[in-house]
Amino acid sequence: MRMPSISSLYGRIFATFWFTMLLVLIIVLSIQHFDPRKMTVIPEERYQQLLQTRDNIQNRFAQLSNVYLIAQKLRRESRDRPKRDDRHEHDKHPQPAERADFFITTPDGQLIAPEERRSMKEQALRNFVTNIDDSGIPQQRLYGQFLIAGPLPIQFAKQNYQLYIGINSRRPPSFLLQLFDHPIQLLLVTMLVSTPLLLWLAWALSQPARRLEQAARRVARGELNIDPSLERGSAEFRQAGASFNKMVEAVNQMISRQQRLLSDISHELRSPLTRLGMASSLAKRKQGSSPELERIETETQRLETMISHLLELSRMQVDSHQKREKQPLQSLWEALLDDAQYEAEQTGKSLTFSNIPDRNILCYPPLLISALENTVxxxxxxxxxxxxxxxxxxxxxxTVTVEDDGSGVPEDERESIFRPFYRVSTARDPHSGGTGLGLAITESAIQQHNGRIHAHSSDLGGLKIVIELPLI
Incomplete structure (x- = not known):
C-alpha cells in the first residue's frame, strides 16, 4: 500500500499552519490602523465641515485686529457653552461650532493666548502639533475622549495663523480602544480568532488519518470490507486510501482462492476414497475378513474424517471474514457446554464450568462455537x-481456560499441537482417536477473531488451554 509521502504531508501541514498564523498576524496588524489615536487624514466630508466652521470664525472676528483677544474670546465661549444634550450626543454629523474648543497658533506652532496653567487639552494640542509631519495636510487624532483636528489656515488682521479644533466626546471608549489599552485583552481576542482556525486545521488534517486508522482496525478484526470514504481528503491520503482498499480486495481474493482450492481438493479426494471403500467391502465379501482389509477400511474411514474436517474448516474460513455479527456469549456457548457436560457423564467423567459472562462479542458464530467445542x-x-x-x-x-486431569503434553510439544495433523507422541497409535485437526481449527478460528490461544501445564495434572478474545 502506498502511504502518503512524509515530506509532502509535513509540507502541507506546515504550509497550512503558517498560512493560518500569517492570516491571524495580518488581522492583528491591520487592527492598529483603525486606532483613532493614530494620526490620520481627515475624511473629506468632515474636512468640509471644519472648513465651514473656520470660515464662520474668520468672518465673525474680521473686524478685530488683536489675535490674542480673538483667542481668549474663543476660549471663553468654549468654557461657557452649556453641556450637550442627548440629541446632540447622538447626531451623526454634529456641527463643530456648537461643541468645540478652538486653538490658534502661529505658523511655527506657537500657541496664542495660552492658559497660565496647562490643561490636559493644551498638552494634547502641543503633542499634536509636535507630531505633524506636513502642516499642509490637515489630520486628526484622538486623545482619550478629546479629538483634535487641524491645522486649518486662517487669517486675522491680514496675518496668517493656524486653527486647531478640539471636539469633546462623552461616549465610552470603543471596543477597539479598550483592546489597544489592555494588551491582555488583545491577546485573548487574538487567541479567540486563531483557535477556531487552528482547531479546524487540526480536524481537517487528522480526519483522513483517523478514517485510515479505523479501517486498519476493522481489517485487524477480520472485517475485510472496502471503505470508499478512505478515498477522500488530501491527495496523499486519497492515494493511501485507494491503495488500502486495493490491498483489502486482494486479501479477499487471495483468501477466497485459497479456500476454494482447499475445498475443491477435498471434494476431489472423496471420489477415490469412496471407490476404495467400495472395493474394500467387495473384497471382504468375496475373501472374508482379514487384518489387511480391516486396516484398509480403518485408514479409509480416517481419511474420510480428515476430509470432512478439512471441508468444514474451509467452509467456515471462507464465511468468517464476511459474516460477522454481534452475539451474547451465552447464546454461543451455553448449549454447547450443557451438551458436553451430559456427554462427559455418559463416559463416567465430570465437566464443570463457571458462569458465562454477560458480555457481547463480534464474531462468526459457527466458527467460534466450533473452536470451543473442539477444545472441550x-x-x-x-x-x-x-x-x-x-x-x-x-x-x-x-479469557477462557479449559483444563483436564489427563496425561498432559510434554513441554517441548505444546506449541506443535496447534499444527494441522499433528498428534503428540503418546497418542500416535491409530486407535487413539483424532485426526490432528481439532486444535488447528481452534487456533485458526481464534486468530481470525483477533485472539490468542496457548497451552500450559494444568494444576489438575493434564493440559490447560487458554483462549483470549477481544470483547465489545
Missing part, C-alpha cells in the same frame, strides 16, 4: 475423570 471435546477425550472450563472477562478481554 479434546479435553474430555484425554482426561481421566474431570474437566474444568472457566470464563472471566477483564474489561474488553475474555
Amino acid at each position: 471435546r479434546n479435553a474430555i477425550y484425554y482426561s481421566r475423570s474431570s474437566v474444568n472450563v472457566d470464563m472471566k472477562d477483564n474489561r474488553n478481554l475474555l
